[in-house]
Amino acid sequence: MRTNAPEMIPRLKALLPFGARIVSGEKKVDFLCSFLAAKPSTRRGLKRFHLFYADATEAVKTLDLDAALEQIEVELRKLVADHSRREIFVHAGVVEWHGRAIVIAGKSFTGKSSLTAAFVRAGARYFSDEFALIDAAGRVRPYPKPLSLRLDGEMAKAVDTPVEDLGGTQGKRAVEVGCILFTLYRKGSRWRPRRLTPGQTVLALLKNTIPARRRPKDALARLRSVALAAEALQGTRGEASEMVRQFLTQLDWEVRP
Amino acid sequence: MQSAVFVHSGEFVLRNVGSEAVLVPIRNRVGDLDAVYVMSPVAVRIWSLIDGVNDVEAIAARIGDEFDVEPATAAQDVNELLSALEGAELIRRA
Numbered sequence: 204m205r206t207n208a209p210e211m212i213p214r215l216k217a218l219l220p221f222g223a224r225i226v227s228g229e230k231k232v233d234f235l236c237s238f239l240a241a242k243p244s245t246r247r248g249l250k251r252f253h254l255f256y257a258d259a260t261e262a263v264k265t266l267d268l269d270a271a272l273e274q275i276e277v278e279l280r281k282l283v284a285d286h287s288r289r290e291i292f293v294h295a296g297v298v299e300w301h302g303r304a305i306v307i308a309g310k311s312f313t314g315k316s317s318l319t320a321a322f323v324r325a326g327a328r329y330f331s332d333e334f335a336l337i338d339a340a341g342r343v344r345p346y347p348k349p350l351s352l353r354l355d356g357e358m359a360k361a362v363d364t365p366v367e368d369l370g371g372t373q374g375k376r377a378v379e380v381g382c383i384l385f386t387l388y389r390k391g392s393r394w395r396p397r398r399l400t401p402g403q404t405v406l407a408l409l410k411n412t413i414p415a416r417r418r419p420k421d422a423l424a425r426l427r428s429v430a431l432a433a434e435a436l437q438g439t440r441g442e443a444s445e446m447v448r449q450f451l452t453q454l455d456w457e458v459r460p
Numbered sequence: 461m462q463s464a465v466f467v468h469s470g471e472f473v474l475r476n477v478g479s480e481a482v483l484v485p486i487r488n489r490v491g492d493l494d495a496v497y498v499m500s501p502v503a504v505r506i507w508s509l510i511d512g513v514n515d516v517e518a519i520a521a522r523i524g525d526e527f528d529v530e531p532a533t534a535a536q537d538v539n540e541l542l543s544a545l546e547g548a549e550l551i552r553r554a
Binding site for chain 2: 400401402403404405406409410415416417419420422423424427430431
């Protein structure tokens with residue numbers, strides 16, 4: 204990662220994804236990210252943009268520095284998610300309940316963070332509100348990041364919320380997937396899900412899997428393991444807390460140590 | 461179409477998932493997620509019979525026998541699937 208603005212380095216460091224570490228003296232890199240901070244304009248009417256390149260691709264272009272940094276954080280996460288060899292990244296919230304993972308699959312603005320938070324408030328252990336990291340054994344690993352909660356409605360800016368603020372704890376070890384939920388919020392809706400077949404489950408997960416286009420073979424192999432081991436439910440839901448209460452009441456998993 | 465013989469075509473990834481299978485076409489070296497198929501057990505069997513030897517009639521007859529369905533129903537199912545797969549360029553006439 205390089206920049207034309209050394210004063211921005213501490214802020215850029217803070218955007219690096221979970222697991223990142225600073226190295227020095229590397230002459231060969233896999234990916235080169237460049238942040239070009241806009242310099243003050245010397246001509247009236249001339250707009251200078253903050254730019255971010257992921258390799259040769261212009262990924263961010265904006266006049267607002269805060270917006271640029273927010274988008275860079277998202278781009279860096281996407282870069283890691285797309286190129287991770289050890290895990291397959293699936294857009295999903297994840298919690299652990301009695302030794303098994305509940306995966307809430309869905310892209311942004313599908314309500315997965317609020318549903319993840321509701322599970323945490325109900326006593327589940329937090330894994331992630333953004334990605335399910337599926338390892339080679341088909342288990343899901345934690346992706347520790349604060350929850351991004353939109354406190355003032357769906358389109359409001361997301362606020363980073365440590366899991367401890369919700370009274371929860373962060374999961375630390377990989378667990379098997381017990382259940383996968385595909386759900387969208389609909390006001391007044393009641394949780395009456397239908398069960399998906401393993402094939403339908405793989406299809407639904409593929410749509411949320413970051414490297415599915417570039418690495419379909421690997422993605423299919425891991426999603427297959429997950430789909431054969433877990434129950435998958437699809438349906439609309441009403442308020443998150445009510446859905447979680449209903450879901451956990453109906454769940455009959457054995458309590459595992 | 462009954463005497464036509466088909467073979468698999470193009471690049472794809474096929475993975476069995478229980479009794480079903482998921483088929484992802486590969487276009488320009490990346491998975492085409494807009495054209496993924498979840499194949500039922502019958503579709504999986506039809507896919508396996510597309511081998512450049514069996515014609516459509518023979519495939520329909522095998523499906524009718526193995527899944528205990530009326531010949532007309534089997535022929536319709538086979539024709540529908542083959543048309544869809546041919547349209548998606550996942551099979552071609554041998």
